[in-house]
Amino acid sequence: MEVFEEALQYLISSGIPVEENGAVDSEFPPDVFGDETDWLPSITEEVAAFPDTPICKSPEEMLDRRLQLLKEILISEETYLNELKILIMPLKALRASASTSQPVLSIEQVQTVFYQLPELLDIHTEFHSSLRAKLELYLDLEPGLPLIQQHENLDLSVGDLFIKFVSQLGVYRGFIDNYENAVEIVKKCTQSDPRFRTIAQSMKSTKGSDNSRAMYTFEALLYKPLDRVTKTTLVLHDLLKHTPADHHDSVVLQEALRVSSSFLSGVNEGSQCKTSVTLSRGERRQLVRDGFVVEVFDGGRSLRHLFLYTDLLLCVKLKCGAMGKQPYYRFCWYMPIAGLRMNWAAEQEASAELQLKISNMRLKVFHLRREFWKCMKEKKGSVSRAADRCRRKLEACEIWLLTHKPSFILELHSPSSKSHTIHLHSLYELDEWREAINNRKAEEVETVPPDLLSLTNSCVKLRMTQQLPLCCLKPDNEENNMCGSVCVIVHSACGLQQPVSVYVCVEVDGFEIFERRAQTCLSSYSLMPQWDQELLLKVDGAQHLYLLCLSQSEENILARTMIQLNPADMLKKWKKMNVNLGSIEVTLSIKYSPHPLEPPSSAPLQHQPVFCVLIGDVARQERVLVPHIVRACVDEVERRGLEEEGIYRISGASNEIQALKQAFNTNYWEAMSKVRNVDVNVVSGTLKLYLRELPEPLIPAAYFQRLSKAMDLTDPNLRESTMLSELHSFPDVNRNTLLFLLHHLKRVAVKEELNKMSLSNLATVFGPTLMRPPAATLDQCAPPVDISQEVEVQVHVIYLYLQIPKLPEALTTQPLDTEEDP
Incomplete structure (x- = not known):
């Protein structure tokens, strides 16, 4: 494809109508540059790029914006002139050296390398001087104030300068045709002659008011004129867009644009603008990775394709071509x-x-997908009109879902203070991008400004990501695709370098109809964190599971890995495995249950409260046997409260306990952050409050009388066995939560000398909290109960349980029928 065709394709992609003979229509739609302000490349990123050019609403505003644009063009010309001067600087010395016995370059090589460069410098020097003279009156105006308020005459005429400039573009033709030979000489001499290498890799220029020195390479500077000429059409178009139709420059600028387009049409398609650029270390620019992201700008979101090259990030938008x-x-x-x-x-x-x-x-996508399958089956794979309409609706809905659902934000900031915000669909993908970019940064390769037209066009052939994860692109239910539920139980982790509070995030690929991410609670501060937490994910089209381990600080992803899902290995029985994430090893069990998927709920997921809710309901919701609030509070007390005098006896501040209660009821992650920072007595007080406010006590009320009778047994062995027998008959959640607490209270009592909390003291505190008589005993018709007897039973039962030497261990999750990895 010719350079002219590349330029036209860029113009067409911007929505600019182009005539068949190469001239551009006189009526141009808005948003040529839009948010694409980086089209003018700069090695040091200090060149003033052309900013956004919104549509002007009045002729006065258009003239105001036009004048600002002219000033920016002037700044750009100054930078380009500086680059040409640096490029030509060695000419005299190299020409003189060519006539000596040890030339750096031969005279023919000098002529080839610097061909037409002095002429280009003269053309742009004249253009810059003329434009500066036109703008002399406007250069010192107060910044930030609209020019129309500072100067009455904005009716500036510059059309004659541009028409003269484009009439001399023929000089660029010679430079372009010679460019390939010039670059070849520069490359060979850079490799073979240390003297020329020194020149080629260390050319400097004075930049900015602080006279800082910017480093250039010869090849990068030689690329500048080539890049510059391809932008002439775009500059003229932007200037014309802000010139009122009745302005005397309008017709002249249209003619200049026509001449510029005609010039590009004659450039030979073999010009070197298509050749990959060599970076400062001799490395060729290559594509490292690519993928689809969502970009946020001006309050909106758009799907983008992001390409990571050896030295730069390129963001492009996929546009549908015209018919055929x-x-x-x-x-x-x-x-x-x-x-x-x-x-x-x-x-x-x-x-x-x-x-x-x-x-x-999500619900709409679910039904559209099934409607699409139905249409495809009726036509036996051929695409009917109904199927095509359904497919287009499905695609639009899925893309909306991709761009609006919660995701992970990656903010990119360049040294020149330019910023872009992108959203990625998974945490695993985000960490992959961060790692790939950081690896490229570590190479410290100089950025060579790209030919954006050819680089953008090459993306179609270079892209690695073939398509988005859309249902409409994969209408057939492939045999290897998983459809049903994947349960993952995260047991524990080891290999941490220091004690830290961490959690594990599990993600699956596939379609976006259902949630594709789940995560464990935060562990206690430990070298070997324990979770034993079950995570449930509905999957549709999943092929991989992604596992990430993160510290409490969300900026720190400690490790990650990917697991290939094999449905045959996970059917019927749990598959237990130790997964290596680098320095960290996570133990988990996984099971796949294939089944038809029900439509997703149209109601958004809400955080369910935990206080004043039956403990069995809380545990069922969290898919555990011991609720997270109990485990979190116990872990924190054991981390920093075992030596606290009066722990569980001295209460924390009431308002802080209520705040922590509210956090557990509304936002678990906020609660965990508070648990780590509040006074430890607030944590112990919150645990007691949770157990006290259970609608049914942890020891079911139906067992009150039975345990009271067992307590009166005189034979200690019979009493112990009877109480254990009653304990084993508790509901699973109540039994395991009580055992979990009893073992914790025993560990508290081990530090009795420091915390002054003996088993007797702990039983006194927790007896009335964990055990209550049935409501019937409080009825007026029932036999009256002495409150002192009630308390005595509550305290004594807990005390007897605490004294049992071989108390069974608590289970935090259901026992699994597993198949372990060999």
């Missing part, structure tokens, strides 16, 4: 890897309104 033509990419922005800074975070919880829209959209 292939899709193509439209350039959005690029950022050099050198000096790039990254920050990431999980997206904040969506508003209730957006959550409802997302839930409704």
